[in-house]
Amino acid sequence: MTARGTFLTFEGIDGSGKSTQARLLAEHLRHHGREVVLTREPGGSDGAEEIRSLVLQGDPDRWSAETEILLFTAARRDHLERTIEPALAEGKVVICDRFADSTRMYQGLSRGDLRGMVDQLHNLMIGREPDLTLLIDMDPETGLSRAKGRQGAEERFEDFGLDLQQRMRGGFLGLAEEFSDRFRVINGNRDMDSVARDVTDIVMTSLP
Ligand code: ADP
Ligand code: TYD
DSSP, X not given: OOOOSEEEEEEOSTTSSHHHXXXXXXXXXXXXXXXXXXXXXXXXXXXXHHHHHHHHSSOGGGSOHHHHHHHHHHHHHHHIIIIIHHHHHTTOEEEEESOHHHHHHHHHHTTSOOXXXXXXXXXXXXXXXXXXXXEEEOOHHHHXXXXXXXXXXXXXXXXXOHHHHHHHHHHHHHHHHHTTTTEEXXXXXXXXXHHHHHHHHHHHHHOO
């Protein structure tokens, strides 16, 4: 399908401020007359939201990394078919809180090197990258304490601890270099408004 809209994603470690910035950006773009679909992964469609509770709740060792690759990719395929592609075909701006780069990191790096497997399944089943990815870079300790402060049931990945967050941070910065054409790195260790100003500046200059 040839998409006419724009596909924007936020990435970064847990608690880096992605959801906050995605919401502020959606408000800003709507204020400027754009039609925006604000969505998230895992989730963003009925079926994918059901998979979300399977992968985010329970013990850290509930699933192997390989099984998680299948579950996150199944959720993404449903989300893409039912939410993302239809919105892009209608010319909307889709803002997604996490996408395939999170699978490249969390499933690809957390328990051994499975990046090749993630990429193979992505090419087979998803085959789409965002037009622009905003990486909110953040000190892992601050991120983890912010994320833990939310006290929800979806803590499976946060329960892997600080070591995982540190590796994810380094991994995301590496990914930003690998896909430097679509990644922009934003310093998340600042107040919300300063981060939001950088986000809107970058997005407004890159939107068609
Ligand atoms: P993420 O989606 O990356 O996990 P959230 O946007 O949910 O992050 O933010 C995690 C927590 O930190 C929330 O309680 C949020 O209100 C707070 N927060 C977000 N951005 C900032 C910021 N720049 N400074 C301080 N607190 C923030
Ligand atoms: P999210 O709700 O964005 O958590 P947070 O707000 O704490 O950043 O995502 C939940 C968790 O799911 C997060 O710890 C990362 C993990 N995740 C993966 O492991 N693989 C994936 O493909 C995605 C999209 C998320």
